Amino acid sequence: MASSIEHDSARYRDIIKGRVRKELKQYISHSEMLGRKGKNLVSIPIPRIDIPHFRFDPGGSEGVGQGDGEVGDVLGRARAGPGSGPGAGDQPGSHLMEVELTLDELAQLLGEFLELPHIEPRGKDYLFSDKDRYNSIRRTGPESLRHFKRTYKHALKRQIISGTYDPRNPRIVPIREDKYYRSWTSRPEPQANAAILYMMDVSGSMGQEQKDIVRTETFWIDTWLRHQYRSVVTRYIVHDVKAQEVDQETFYHLTENGGTAISSAYMLADQLVTRDYPSESWNVYAFHFSDGDNWGADSKRACEVVQQMLPKLNLFGYGQVRSYTTGQFLSTLRDFAEGLPEATYPDGTARLVTSLINDRDAILDSIKEFLGKGA
């Protein structure tokens, strides 16, 4: 009985995913989905899945109700007007339904859509963590783990053997020797961990639109990497001429004025990586988003820090978001990376990836550039 509805549910979820997949490009380039993110679920508005019937035009429908009220009284809203709610407005009366997908399902869709390769963890050693399983029995232990059934059986046996068991008054009193306790064994399990460092330029030239693009793109990168690794740690760095580590909230909302020194962020990132995420046990990703409008003399220095940091990273991504100024840092970094041994793995996979994000529609390609290498 149970299997049958589960089959139908699974099929229904497949259909939903199919609908989302069809519209994925639109979902990716719009940031509204981010607001709908729960802990593990994202709720997405899709056109109502319905089986069509011949029916009357619902507009101007009539009905009979019951209760108080004068002629002319308004009972309530029937349908929202055009233009309210996401997606509505292009088709009158097109009803939307909210469906929930887990972040994992979303990542899978993204992966299929962009044909992203699965990531082979690069960490030289896996991080081993102990996992406890309660699967054995001991004679000693805390009372909270006492195995009631076994203890009872042993006490019963003992009392029968020793003749203290009275069937008319079956009182079983366990003594120390009767007691059994549940016990655990620890099994080390390999665990590939990833750390992601997001860096963003918050200088005056980065406007709201640019930050929104960064926000959307990092959401998807995050979703994908979380899908690939068992546990993911994220750190956020903002910079203008000085860099500082901030929390996620501040990262997306902080606006500063002033110049730009990209090297400050890179140096801070390098410190963090060296101190907290040794590459023997971590897969470290660093992404930096800027409009590329760097203070001239700083660019060379920034490149050198990148070179120094690269061996400790799985991937270094630089995304340049177009703003009203024309940033030069992208070309500087590209030139610098040309022929740099640290910028590629021995197998030729790029370790340093740059991407130019012109507008929202370019987010998709940019994600593909960053994650399409499988590094």
Place this chain on the structure above:
Amino acid sequence: MGSARDFPTLSALNTEIRAKALSYGLDPFDLAFEVVTFDQMNELAAFDGFPVRYPHWRFGMEYERLRKSYAYGLHIIYEMVINNDPCYAYLLEHNKLVDHKLVMAHVYAHSDFFKNNLWFSHTNRRMLDEMANHGTRMHRYVDRYGAEAVEQLIDTCLSIDDLIDPNAAFENLPIEFEHGDEDEEEAFRVSRFRAKDYMEDFVNPPGVLQAEREHQEKERREQRFPVQPMRDVLYFLLTHAPLKAWQADVLAMLREESYYFLPQRQTKIMNEGWAAYWHSKIMTESGLMSPSEVVDYADHNSGTLAISPGQLNPYKLGVELYRDIEERWNTGRFGPEWDSCTSREARRGWDKHVGLGRQKIFEVRRVYNDLGFIDTFLDREFALKSKFFVYKEKEGEAGESYYEIVSREFDQIKQTLLFQLTNGGRPIIFVEDANLHNRGELLLRHQYDGLELDKAYGQATLAAIQSLWTRPVHIATIYSGKSVLLSFDGKKHSESRFEG
């Protein structure tokens, strides 16, 4: 005491309530109660109460919806019962004992209704088995022809599964497939008289024979097929569309289920009203409840009968109308004498002590469906007492729409109500011509009575029919007072003026 798994208590309760129901004159099928968990209840509800159905995503969608709305505390399914002999009904595990009592009393009345109401008389009382058989057959087709193909066909059929003829439920139309044309000669039998050879031209002048043959041929060409417009579109497609055997079987199964569920839609008000009437009688008149349970009962009962603006509660309307009928037939407020009495004073105090009320409501539950029930018994006084009104959807300035009370006139209330109940509030569609333009195109006609078809849905449905019929499909309807033909030829939709 009171735990749901306390089967001896439940069983004793069942015996007691059954005896009570019988003592009132109810005549139910045997009832099999099953105690289920929330999850099982949601699953059963998604399957319309049946433990086994054919595989389809729609059930999964309904299940997810129910599960979510349960998780958010929006609803609890109290009772569910299926029309079968024996009737199956479900009790929710975590309900209180008083709820179980209420559900049992309620469900016995449903069972009585299933068994005795005329409109249910054609339904298969072994539907539980039949549904399981449908599941098995559908699974076999999935194995043989692939899940995609079967699902697509089911989607298509579900799109038109309401195009059946409520009156045809009682005729058992034979499902036979057309076999070629009749013998041409047989079809063209002209009135030739017997004559000797030399007299032939004189007795049977060639010109006359020729004219007669032409006339017949013309008549034949002009005769439409089907001869009468046919309301059971499913049946027509089943017998005349170029379907493979398995496809026809799928369509036939879904048509059968559609006819099975039809009376439940036709008698929603009567059936729920009947059950509400009897559960309140059984619960309050028989000492079933301990004093502490009375409040819980009253709470749930009033919840069942609650009204919300803009929605008609079938439980409430039904039970109150039964009570009104009972009262009227007890006091003799019917017949010519009552109808012709115009004195307000006399009408108010009218009581002829005829005491026919109980007998009358039993008769009503036997012969009426909702449409007849409302048409016959809902009168001006009842409408006034029930505070009915007509609401209409209106458009606001910002393009949003809202419902507004537009009338409290009795005539309009009744008309609107009857319209809502006619064909379940769905448009009435006929197959009019299966050989339109002499090119095997299918013409459907919407019997227009004031409301226009939803065009987007109509076109999508047309496409579904086309995929079965394979030749172009049209539906004639009316938009803004003009005859319009919506067409789909398998590739694109078109719209044209239509005279005919």
